[in-house]
Amino acid sequence: MKKLVLLLLVLPFIGIAQEKGTHFEHGATWQQVKEKAKKENKYLLVDCFTTWCGPCKYMSSTIFPQEKVGTFFNKNFVNVKVQFDKTNGDSEEVKSWYADADAINKAYKIQAYPTFLIFAPNGELVHRIVGGGEADQFIAKAEKALHPETQYYTLLKKYETGNKTPETLKQLAFAAEEAYDKENAGKLAAAYLDTQKDLYTKENLEFLSKFTDNSKSKGFQLLLKDPKKVDAVLGKGKANAVLGGIILQEEVYRYLRNPKANLDSLIAVAKSKYPTVDMSQQTDLLQVQFYQNTGNWRKFQSAVLAYMGKYGKETNGQMLNSFAWTIFENCKDAECVAQALAWSKRSVDETQSKEPAFLDTYANLLYRTGKKDEAIAVQQKAIALVPENEKGTYQTTLDKMQKGEKTWVEK
Structure with missing residues (x-):
C-alpha cells in the first residue's frame, strides 16, 4: 500500500516534467490543427522534417524538450510535426498525414530540412525558418513570426504592392535569405544595391559580399574589378575569398560528381579563366x-x-x-x-x-x-x-x- 501511495505521489510530477518541453499535436488532421490554431487565436508552427535529417533529430531530441523553448512555443503557437519522407517503419499516424504532407510540400515548396512554416491564426502563411539552431537563437528566429514588421511573407507582400524603400529592400533581402528563398534574396539584394550611390562603404561591401553568389552578378564584377579597393575597406584577402568560393563552385565543384573528373585539371582551368584571383x-x-x-x-x-x-x-x-x-x-x-x-x-x-x-x-x-x-x-x-x-x-x-x-x- 505504501508503494502504491508513493507511486501516486510521483505520477503528477512525471506529468509536469513531460509538459516542460514543447507540446506537439497528435491524433489530429491538418484541417483540425488549423482549426485549433484559429480557435485559440494562436500562430501555427509546422515542423517539416525527415527521418534521415540530422539537424531535425537534434531539434527534436535537444532543443524542443527544453523548458524555455516549451514555454515560448506552447504560449504562442499550436505546434505540429509533419514527416516528409516515407519509410517502412512509419506509424499509422505518420501514414495518415502522407497526403497532407504532399499537399503542403506542393503548396509551400519545402527545399531543405528542417523547415518551419508559420501560419497566422487565420491560416495565412506569414513566415518561414529554414534550419535549426540552439535554443535562444531559434526562439529569436521564431519571435519574428509574431510581428508583422518582421514576418517574411508580410514584408514580401508590402514590397510587391509598392513599398520599395532602401531600408525595406535591405531588410527583406536578409529575410529572404533566412527563409531560404534564394531567388528573391538575389533580386532584392540587387534592387537594394541599385539604390546606393557609394558601394564601397563597409556596410555596403559586407552586404554585397553576403549576397554575391554567382559570376554574373553585379557584386562579383565589382569585386573582380578592384579587389584591392574592397580589401582596403574589409581587410586583406576578403575579395579573393568571396570570388574564389564562387569560381570553385561554378568551375570545379559541380564537375566533381563525375567519377572520372580530374581535380588538378579543373583547378588549372579555373585559375586560367580568372588569373587575377588568388x-x-x-x-x-x-x-x-x-x-x-x-x-x-x-x-x-x-x-x-x-x-x-x-x-x-x-x-x-x-x-x-x-x-x-x-x-x-x-x-x-x-x-x-x-x-x-x-x-x-x-x-x-x-x-x-x-x-x-x-x-x-x-x-x-x-x-x-x-x-x-x-x-x-x-x-x-x-x-x-x-x-x-x-x-x-x-x-x-x-x-x-x-x-x-x-x-x-x-x-
Whole structure:
C-alpha cells in the first residue's frame, strides 16, 4: 500500500516534467490543427522534417524538450510535426498525414530540412525558418513570426504592392535569405544595391559580399574589378575569398560528381579563366578534402602536409583534429604521423583539454608513436569528459592500449 501511495505521489510530477518541453499535436488532421490554431487565436508552427535529417533529430531530441523553448512555443503557437519522407517503419499516424504532407510540400515548396512554416491564426502563411539552431537563437528566429514588421511573407507582400524603400529592400533581402528563398534574396539584394550611390562603404561591401553568389552578378564584377579597393575597406584577402568560393563552385565543384573528373585539371582551368584571383588556399584545401573523401591516401598525405606547411598557423582545432585523425587511421609514414601528433596536441592545447574527441585522437597518436603510458593517461581524461552513453567506445580503446593491442587497422 505504501508503494502504491508513493507511486501516486510521483505520477503528477512525471506529468509536469513531460509538459516542460514543447507540446506537439497528435491524433489530429491538418484541417483540425488549423482549426485549433484559429480557435485559440494562436500562430501555427509546422515542423517539416525527415527521418534521415540530422539537424531535425537534434531539434527534436535537444532543443524542443527544453523548458524555455516549451514555454515560448506552447504560449504562442499550436505546434505540429509533419514527416516528409516515407519509410517502412512509419506509424499509422505518420501514414495518415502522407497526403497532407504532399499537399503542403506542393503548396509551400519545402527545399531543405528542417523547415518551419508559420501560419497566422487565420491560416495565412506569414513566415518561414529554414534550419535549426540552439535554443535562444531559434526562439529569436521564431519571435519574428509574431510581428508583422518582421514576418517574411508580410514584408514580401508590402514590397510587391509598392513599398520599395532602401531600408525595406535591405531588410527583406536578409529575410529572404533566412527563409531560404534564394531567388528573391538575389533580386532584392540587387534592387537594394541599385539604390546606393557609394558601394564601397563597409556596410555596403559586407552586404554585397553576403549576397554575391554567382559570376554574373553585379557584386562579383565589382569585386573582380578592384579587389584591392574592397580589401582596403574589409581587410586583406576578403575579395579573393568571396570570388574564389564562387569560381570553385561554378568551375570545379559541380564537375566533381563525375567519377572520372580530374581535380588538378579543373583547378588549372579555373585559375586560367580568372588569373587575377588568388584562390591558392581554397584550392589547396579542396585537394586535401577531395583526396580524403576519395580515399587516395598517398595524395592526401602530400596535400595535407603541403597545406599545413603553408597555412597551418591559421588552422582551427576542429580541422587540426580532423587532419590528425585521418592520418592516424590511414597513413603509415612515421614522419607524417609525427606531424599529426603535433597538430593533435595543438588542438588539445587550444581547447584547454576540454574536447574529449580531440583528446581521443591525441591519445591514439601518442600510443601509435610508442608513448603508451602518456596515451593511457590522456585517454582516461577523455573518458571522464564524455557522456555516459558514449563511454563504451572510448573505454574499448583504453582497454586495447592497456593490453598492448593496436588501436588502428593496418591498411
